[in-house]
Amino acid sequence: MTMSRDQALALDAKDPLAPLRAAFSLPPGRIYLDGNSLGVLPAATSQRLREVVEHEWGTELIESWNSAGWIEQPGRIGDKIARLVGVGPGELVAADSTSVNLYKVLHAACAMQRADRPGRRLIVSERSNFPTDLYIAQSVAREFGLELKLVDAPEALPAALGGESGAEVAVLMLTQVNYRTGVLLDMAALTAAAHGVGALTVWDLAHSAGALPVALKDCDADFAIGCGYKYLNGGPGAPAFVWAHPRHADRFWQPLSGWMGHAAPFEFTSDYRPAPGIGRYLCGTPAILGMAALECGVDTVLAAEPLGGLAALRAKSLALTDLFANLVEERCTGHGLTLVSPREPARRGSQVCLARDEGAYAIVQALIARGVVGDFRAGDAQVPDILRFGFTPLYTRFVEAWDAVEHLRAVLESGEWKRAEFNRRNAVT
Ligand SMILES: *Cc1c(COP(=O)(O)O)cnc(C)c1O
Numbered sequence: 001m002t003m004s005r006d007q008a009l010a011l012d013a014k015d016p017l018a019p020l021r022a023a024f025s026l027p028p029g030r031i032y033l034d035g036n037s038l039g040v041l042p043a044a045t046s047q048r049l050r051e052v053v054e055h056e057w058g059t060e061l062i063e064s065w066n067s068a069g070w071i072e073q074p075g076r077i078g079d080k081i082a083r084l085v086g087v088g089p090g091e092l093v094a095a096d097s098t099s100v101n102l103y104k105v106l107h108a109a110c111a112m113q114r115a116d117r118p119g120r121r122l123i124v125s126e127r128s129n130f131p132t133d134l135y136i137a138q139s140v141a142r143e144f145g146l147e148l149k150l151v152d153a154p155e156a157l158p159a160a161l162g163g164e165s166g167a168e169v170a171v172l173m174l175t176q177v178n179y180r181t182g183v184l185l186d187m188a189a190l191t192a193a194a195h196g197v198g199a200l201t202v203w204d205l206a207h208s209a210g211a212l213p214v215a216l217k218d219c220d221a222d223f224a225i226g227c228g229y230k231y232l233n234g235g236p237g238a239p240a241f242v243w244a245h246p247r248h249a250d251r252f253w254q255p256l257s258g259w260m261g262h263a264a265p266f267e268f269t270s271d272y273r274p275a276p277g278i279g280r281y282l283c284g285t286p287a288i289l290g291m292a293a294l295e296c297g298v299d300t301v302l303a304a305e306p307l308g309g310l311a312a313l314r315a316k317s318l319a320l321t322d323l324f325a326n327l328v329e330e331r332c333t334g335h336g337l338t339l340v341s342p343r344e345p346a347r348r349g350s351q352v353c354l355a356r357d358e359g360a361y362a363i364v365q366a367l368i369a370r371g372v373v374g375d376f377r378a379g380d381a382q383v384p385d386i387l388r389f390g391f392t393p394l395y396t397r398f399v400e401a402w403d404a405v406e407h408l409r410a411v412l413e414s415g416e417w418k419r420a421e422f423n424r425r426n427a428v429t
Pocket of ligand 1: 099100130132133204
């Protein structure tokens with residue numbers, strides 16, 4: 001047997017990261033395995049938001065733009081996120097949503113290639129990339145007269161970047177950890193391959209920032225964006241972030257040339273003059289309440305720094321996902337589940353995905369009714385329907401992984417997932 005429940009409890013007892021859990025307001029009686037969709041509420045956020053609402057907004061009002069440093073938030077919080085993704089201070093800003101930021105950087109990358117390597121006609125990505133990434137890419141491709149070429153599996157990426165078609169690639173746009181399968185791509189190798197054929201790279205870090213060490217600079221990536229409400233715990237709809245390599249940041253206007261990205265917004269001039277560096281990737285007025293919550297969330301990840309930081313979080317995440325996958329294989333055999341996420345640590349993000357031909361949605365609903373919160377992602381021609389379990393090493397315990405598998409086994413063995421109430425689809429799955 002992989003491990004007894006007592007052994008899982010013993011792992012928690014000696015886990016050096018265990019104290020970080022106290023920084024969260026976890027709802028009692030819940031095993032929350034969905035931090036890759038919406039991170040848990042940090043304990044500090046409610047008080048901080050109350051302060052921003054009642055004091056900074058309620059009392060100080062407009063002065064807070066200066067006195068409370070509201071105007072500096074995108075850069076200040078950006079500097080904190082920069083520490084999590086391997087880039088320097090002043091290179092990254094918190095702003096807008098992931099979708100909007102993707103539009104800005106993909107547009108900038110295509111504009112650079114149009115100037116530097118005209119005639120390239122492809123944006124390359126994966127068919128299983130998150131839909132909003134593909135939709136935004138379709139829009140940018142239309143604007144630039146490019147074609148969005150989608151490969152069916154990560155193994156096909158090197159071929160897409162090789163041979164004759166490689167010379168036609170303007171931009172390689174990838175998500176580092178696949179939202180549905182949990183596959184972790186090799187950012188260094190793929191970036192090198194793209195640069196080898198003269199292509200630029202745009203990386204989406206939605207499922208990697210805050211979950212594992214990301215080394216944008218060391219990998220020599222060109223552009224990156226990421227999400228504030230998943231592993232950064234910034235709250236529903238939190239501002240996202242955007243990074244451009246300093247060698248590119250000053251070259252192009254990003255397409256959403258709003259006043260917050262102007263070199264001197266409070267001169268109120270009629271002509272747009274982009275701010276130097278990453279500042280030009282801002283657009284309009286930052287959402288201050290969202291920014292305040294995002295900062296509390298980012299601080300929960302930075303709190304791991306004295307305890308080994310992202311390397312330690314990554315080690316725990318791999319141990320958790322390994323334990324969960326092993327227990328599922330051992331205790332849920334014969335119930336039609338297939339492990340979709342890779343077993344090799346170097347290819348796995350921080351989630352475990354299980355496929356099942358029938359009932360995946362209902363099984364997730366039955367688990368939620370038992371207090372085990374994962375989610376369901378609909379399949380397509382390439383990928384089957386998936387039960388998805390995200391492991392946030394900041395607050396997830398080994399015994400929770402153990403108990404979650406026991407609930408899964410009970411749901412499958414009892415057949416309780418077949419009840420009608422678990423088979424009615426909600427708007428959000
Ligand atoms: C979650 C996620 C997004 C979300 O984009 P929004 O603009 O916040 O809706 C985008 N891309 C990927 C890969 C994601 O996982």
